[in-house]
Amino acid sequence: MKSLDRREWLLTNGLGSFACGTLCDARTRTYHGWLIAAINPPSERTLLLSHLEATLEIGRKTRELGTNFWSNGTIAPLGYQLLRSFTIEPVPTWIWSEENWQLTRQIVMPNCFPQPGEELANNQFDQKTVIQYDYQGKETAILRLKPLIADRNFHHQQTAVPELTFSQKVSENSVIFQAINQDWQGTPWQLTWSKGDYQISGYWYWNYHYPEETLRGLGDREDLWCPGELTIILQPGDRIALEAKLGWAEAQRRRGTGAQENSLTRNSKLPQSPVPSTQSPIFNQLLRAADRFIVYRHSISGPTVIAGYPWFNDWGRDTLIALPGLALTTGRFEIAKGLLQTFGSYCKYGLIPNTFPDQGNEPFYNSIDASLWWIENLGLYLEATEDWDFLITQYPVFRQIYKAFSAGTLFNIHIDAEDGLLIWDAPNVAITWMDVVINGKPITPRCGKPVEINALWYSALCWAIKWAEKLATIQTGNSAKLLSQRDRYFQQAEKVKKSLQKYWNPKQQYFYDTISPNDQPDPKIRPNAVLALSLYHCGFPSEQARQVLQIAKEKLLTPYGLRSLAPDDPDYIGSYTGDSLYRDSAYHQGTVWSWLIGCFINAWQRFYQTEPLPFDWQLMLDHFQNQACLGSVSEIFDGDPPHTPQGAFAQAWSVAEVLRYFPEANKF
Incomplete structure (x- = not known):
């Protein structure tokens, strides 16, 4: 993209949870994030996963694919300059590329609207966001993904304070997060992946800026926690799928189920309309x-x-x-x-x-x-x-x-x-x-x-x-x-x-x-x-x-x-x-x-x-x-x-x- 395209996309799950952001992949609102979960559907909506900060290494060159606004007025990194296209149908899809490589990302939020007689287990009902990356290129690449996380009401911003920490329990292909403060324990959720090596780190990214909130005269600064980094070695044609999912349940090994395939569940649980598909x-x-x-x-x-x-x-x-x-x-x-x-x-x-x-x-x-x-x-x-x-x-x-x-x-x-x-x-x-x-x-x-x-x-x-x-x-x-x-x-x-x-x-x-x-x-x-x-x-x-x-x-x-x-x-x-x-x-x-x-x-x-x-x-x-x-x-x-x-x-x-x-x- 030649410019910062601040138009927006939206995904929902039938329980009040949603994911949304901009076409240029920068967060411009307090409400932007990849997993804003309705803890008590459709209420108590809570930002858990803001986004994954991505870099791609090919040979000796590292490309930063993210785009962020900062409170000092800067924009960094400038990943949107490598972003070649965005499409909304059938699912939100971004393509970053140069002459010898292409990385495609898709995001899906499967629908969870219960069928008649179906119980809503623990208020959660398998709420999740699925993220998929597809790599095409002439040589091996290394994709590094840093989760930026929070645990806060979707109307507010998170501020780094000493008493706010995030626990994490790492398994072979998953990590479970939970915010811990002096007076409360946050919402447990897990991030799973089909392949990769996760290393714990843990530090704050301070002073994200949300320009749309500035225009509305509201709070416009946020701190997000980076708990670690997932490193994936990609061969040409490889695909990696991640799930950000509400709840404690231990994750099972994923076998690369694609976001495109998961998107087929999008309408499966809403009553089907007798209005036929048309040519329009x-x-x-x-x-x-x-x-x-x-x-x-x-x-x-x-x-x-x-x-x-x-x-x-x-x-x-x-x-x-x-x-x-x-x-x-x-x-x-x-x-x-x-x-x-x-x-x-x-x-x-x-x-x-x-x-x-x-x-x-x-x-x-x-x-x-x-x-x-x-x-x-x-x-x-x-x-x-x-x-x-x-x-x-x-x-x-x-x-x-x-x-x-x-x-x-x-x-x-x-x-x-x-x-x-x-x-x-x-x-x-x-x-x-x-x-x-x-x-x-x-x-x-x-x-x-x-x-x-x-x-x-x-x-x-x-x-x-x-x-x-x-x-x-x-x-x-x-x-x-x-x-x-x-x-x-x-x-x-x-x-x-x-x-x-x-x-x-x-x-x-x-x-x-x-x-x-x-x-x-x-x-x-x-x-x-x-x-x-x-x-x-x-x-x-x-x-x-x-x-x-x-x-x-x-x-x-x-x-x-x-x-x-x-x-x-x-x-x-x-x-x-x-x-x-x-x-x-x-x-x-x-x-x-x-x-x-x-x-x-x-x-x-x-x-x-x-x-x-x-x-x-x-x-x-x-x-x-x-x-x-x-x-x-x-x-x-x-x-x-x-x-x-x-x-x-x-x-x-x-x-x-x-x-x-x-x-x-x-x-x-």
């Missing part, structure tokens, strides 16, 4: 990208969704927004059912948790819309599957939500008796998706009646009408009660539909974003109006919808999603950069959210059926294939051109909505 490489890549977010949560013995890599956990709202694209479009109906069942089982106070618990911990119920998204997704699942037995088990959850919203619940969420709309009134909290709070105050206060919340509420009532009627034909002994509930839902839906006209702003020909508890409408041009038009049941007239979409096309639409605020608004911030305070201030004040592209497409195709989409799909697909994290979609983009990718480099709902509305998806 991009669509197949989107299917694989979707897999990365579906993980197993040990504390609930069921599936969940990582909101985004490299730093997000699993969140209720994000999971439910992503569910149609990840699980329904791909035909993974058992995954969809499992997600709905899991979230429904944790319903409390009529609310679906926004964050799941680890074992022994209480979920966080800090979202008004997660419950409404749960209802919307239950409806979409039932439309796709006609699984009425599942409706029988989940209808009581719907009733719990309905009753809680009717009687009132946390955050003073209740139905306004006058207009039938949902309202909430809790100062200094943020419980919609525009949820940033700084110093105890929301940046985008939306207390009252947000437009998308009541659009979801209307759709929920419409689903309830259908469900009560269907159940009345199944549970004939309870039909009178169910039909009475149906009539009540119908009356409420009609009242809500009429009240939705309160959001129409004839001056702007757009919907008010929210109506405050004291009945003051907010005229800011935000994408929630488009979201309100995209739901399965839409309570707004076509003429208004088309006018809203024209304004959104003019002021919010970009090739990568919708801006969170119109550029002509005095509060608009067009660049998501700087420290955490500045970035949080910009998060919903103009930043482009890529998941909203799906809302726009759905609404546009509903109300402008014969007109083509007013943006170029190819720009989004080029981002997916060639920008930020190759083979994924970023969380957000700058509001101002050229709309630089920002935020998490791989976001679940972003990938899900691109997959859901990708033109080829509609063919199946």
Whole structure:
């Protein structure tokens, strides 16, 4: 490579563990590493193996293949100058070479998502990263590999201190590591190899620098421990495979199993999608990208969704927004059912948790819309599957939500008796998706009646009408009660539909974003109006919808999603950069959210059926294939051109909505 290519790659294992880095092989983030293991899947993610520092000796010449940023501003060694290519498919592959030699490295993280009935042994389930080197050349070479290791939370950096040491137990073809400090013992893990000679050394590499963290105004320096060196003599055509694996188990001798062969396990444990393989490489890549977010949560013995890599956990709202694209479009109906069942089982106070618990911990119920998204997704699942037995088990959850919203619940969420709309009134909290709070105050206060919340509420009532009627034909002994509930839902839906006209702003020909508890409408041009038009049941007239979409096309639409605020608004911030305070201030004040592209497409195709989409799909697909994290979609983009990718480099709902509305998806 002629330059330091800081685009990124990502591998995951279905339990929350992941590996990621840059194409140039330098670590630029706290989150870069080859084994970031979910000790209590998918939580307690811990960096264990940062990387292997490699040198290759041929004759009397030694080539340093690594590339590192250091806190004094230097870059050393300069291995990227010998790096000739990187490919992401079928697995991340680097090739270093000169005229008379070539060294290829591949990295794989086999998938561990358990099959139904399969037990998660000791929370670990064979979590590992496989690294393979292939050598081609005209003479014998010596490959030296130095593991750089840590034992720290994936959000933090490791600092060399006297009380931190690493034990190691060396066998013929393996070494077991464990961090030891004054007050704790770290996570045991092992490194195994198919051939080579390992010698213990033990010293610190101080002051690695992570430039991406510098840009984010966060800690950007790390110390990593080098426990020893593995020396391998390579003949032309030789292959060596290494495994970095979680746990104590004594390693057995490996026989050179290649990383390419191990990669065949990548999709073997996720339910197979009935969506067929196609002639479109991009669509197949989107299917694989979707897999990365579906993980197993040990504390609930069921599936969940990582909101985004490299730093997000699993969140209720994000999971439910992503569910149609990840699980329904791909035909993974058992995954969809499992997600709905899991979230429904944790319903409390009529609310679906926004964050799941680890074992022994209480979920966080800090979202008004997660419950409404749960209802919307239950409806979409039932439309796709006609699984009425599942409706029988989940209808009581719907009733719990309905009753809680009717009687009132946390955050003073209740139905306004006058207009039938949902309202909430809790100062200094943020419980919609525009949820940033700084110093105890929301940046985008939306207390009252947000437009998308009541659009979801209307759709929920419409689903309830259908469900009560269907159940009345199944549970004939309870039909009178169910039909009475149906009539009540119908009356409420009609009242809500009429009240939705309160959001129409004839001056702007757009919907008010929210109506405050004291009945003051907010005229800011935000994408929630488009979201309100995209739901399965839409309570707004076509003429208004088309006018809203024209304004959104003019002021919010970009090739990568919708801006969170119109550029002509005095509060608009067009660049998501700087420290955490500045970035949080910009998060919903103009930043482009890529998941909203799906809302726009759905609404546009509903109300402008014969007109083509007013943006170029190819720009989004080029981002997916060639920008930020190759083979994924970023969380957000700058509001101002050229709309630089920002935020998490791989976001679940972003990938899900691109997959859901990708033109080829509609063919199946």
